[in-house]
Amino acid sequence: MTTFVSGRHFLHTPGPTNLPDRVLRAMDRNAINHRGPEFGELGREVIEKLRPVFGTESIVGIYPSSGTGSWEAAMVNTLRAGDRVLLTRTGQFSHLWEQMALRFGLDVVTLETDWRRGADPHAIGQALEDDKEHRIKAVFVVHSETSTSCMTDVAAVRRVMDAAKHPALLMVDAISSLGCTAYTHDAWGVDVTIAGSQKGLMVPPGLSFCAISQKALAARPGGSPRSYWDWEPLVAANKTGYFPYTPAMHLMWALREALAMLQEEGLENVYARHARYANATRLAAAGWGLELQCQDPAAYGPGVTAIRVPDGYSADKLRGVVLDKFNMSLGNGLGRVEDKVFRIGHMGDLGVLSLMGALSGVEMGLRAAGIPHKEGGAQAAMNFLSTDR
Numbered sequence: 001m002t003t004f005v006s007g008r009h010f011l012h013t014p015g016p017t018n019l020p021d022r023v024l025r026a027m028d029r030n031a032i033n034h035r036g037p038e039f040g041e042l043g044r045e046v047i048e049k050l051r052p053v054f055g056t057e058s059i060v061g062i063y064p065s066s067g068t069g070s071w072e073a074a075m076v077n078t079l080r081a082g083d084r085v086l087l088t089r090t091g092q093f094s095h096l097w098e099q100m101a102l103r104f105g106l107d108v109v110t111l112e113t114d115w116r117r118g119a120d121p122h123a124i125g126q127a128l129e130d131d132k133e134h135r136i137k138a139v140f141v142v143h144s145e146t147s148t149s150c151m152t153d154v155a156a157v158r159r160v161m162d163a164a165k166h167p168a169l170l171m172v173d174a175i176s177s178l179g180c181t182a183y184t185h186d187a188w189g190v191d192v193t194i195a196g197s198q199k200g201l202m203v204p205p206g207l208s209f210c211a212i213s214q215k216a217l218a219a220r221p222g223g224s225p226r227s228y229w230d231w232e233p234l235v236a237a238n239k240t241g242y243f244p245y246t247p248a249m250h251l252m253w254a255l256r257e258a259l260a261m262l263q264e265e266g267l268e269n270v271y272a273r274h275a276r277y278a279n280a281t282r283l284a285a286a287g288w289g290l291e292l293q294c295q296d297p298a299a300y301g302p303g304v305t306a307i308r309v310p311d312g313y314s315a316d317k318l319r320g321v322v323l324d325k326f327n328m329s330l331g332n333g334l335g336r337v338e339d340k341v342f343r344i345g346h347m348g349d350l351g352v353l354s355l356m357g358a359l360s361g362v363e364m365g366l367r368a369a370g371i372p373h374k375e376g377g378a379q380a381a382m383n384f385l386s387t388d389r
């Protein structure tokens with residue numbers, strides 16, 4: 001039985017993120033005819049306003065699905081059983097993407113990591129150089145590996161693909177990076193960018209996105225049997241602001257409001273804010289004397305920080321104490337790092353004081369859960385946040 005706890009819940013998972021009041025209010029209305037003119041206007045506006053966030057002039061398709069749906073769409077529209085793909089297992093989400101590819105009968109070449117850094121562009125480049133017959137049809141990259149808080153340098157991956165003169169498609173999972181850091185689908189030469197509504201975009205779960213290059217669209221005849229996930233009817237309908245089926249219209253209203261908020265703050269400011277909060281969180285971890293899961297400073301993520309508890313201690317116990325005592329949800333360790341890390345989500349709609357509340361909650365939780373640590377992590381974050389900018 002849950003007991004009553006006063007005060008607001010601190011949602012510090014790396015998605016879903018806090019929903020701004022403006023976004024909540026935008027959904028508080030009656031449904032409309034999704035084939036009428038008002039919906040078409042909404043659809044066109046949302047798609048247009050998504051473009052700068054993806055850094056693309058190309059197609060942005062919207063599915064009423066979680067991010068996993070757009071993973072599947074990217075795969076079945078461009079690849080078929082037996083096709084070879086190259087993926088780096090940087091953490092749990094690239095692992096799950098690999099598992100999906102295997103279920104579709106793809107021939108997956110997986111480069112392993114220790115889950116403490118991003119994908120290695122040199123290793124990807126070498127695998128492509130070795131692939132003289134161009135059997136690799138696609139390179140899969142998770143931009144922000146939410147399970148480890150490590151980033152992969154997508155531009156560097158494109159550079160090695162170009163250097164190897166390899167024609168594979170570049171597919172990027174930007175689910176937990178979009179809206180948190182600069183992303184440029186076109187400039188990085190990405191063929192499919194996959195994203196979701198519930199993280200940096202501050203919208204409830206339930207929408208996913210595929211930014212699609214002309215090259216990826218042209219690969220459709222080589223894809224798998226598909227129906228719901230077929231890009232063709234989606235892209236054709238989205239062009240006019242509509243959907244080939246009943247759209248999640250309330251989420252579209254939410255998204256319009258969230259995009260307006262991003263526009264008002266200015267994307268550069270949004271990204272700078274995320275970088276600043278991530279920095280403050282890492283200073284707190286250093287102050288507690290706890291290790292970051294990410295060991296490469298160049299790969300630190302903007303929206304989430306995964307922190308290791310000392311060997312022999314339980315990160316899940318810490319999270320349980322923090323939830324029970326302080327009414328705060330933290331992200332859990334996934335897969336290989338289950339119970340070894342906890343993750344502080346600092347993406348989406350967040351002010352300095354919310355972040356400080358979260359970091360204070362963690363520090364109190366460490367003490368209450370009996371996890372060995374040093375005092376003063378929250379203080380280190382406060383020092384930084386009060387003097388910086």
Ligand SMILES: Cc1ncc(COP(=O)(O)O)c(C=O)c1O
Nearest residue numbers: 066067068093144146175176196
């Ligand atoms: C990097 C990454 N990829 C994929 C997913 C799966 O997305 P969804 O849960 O929206 O299907 C997540 C979810 O957290 C994620 O963080």
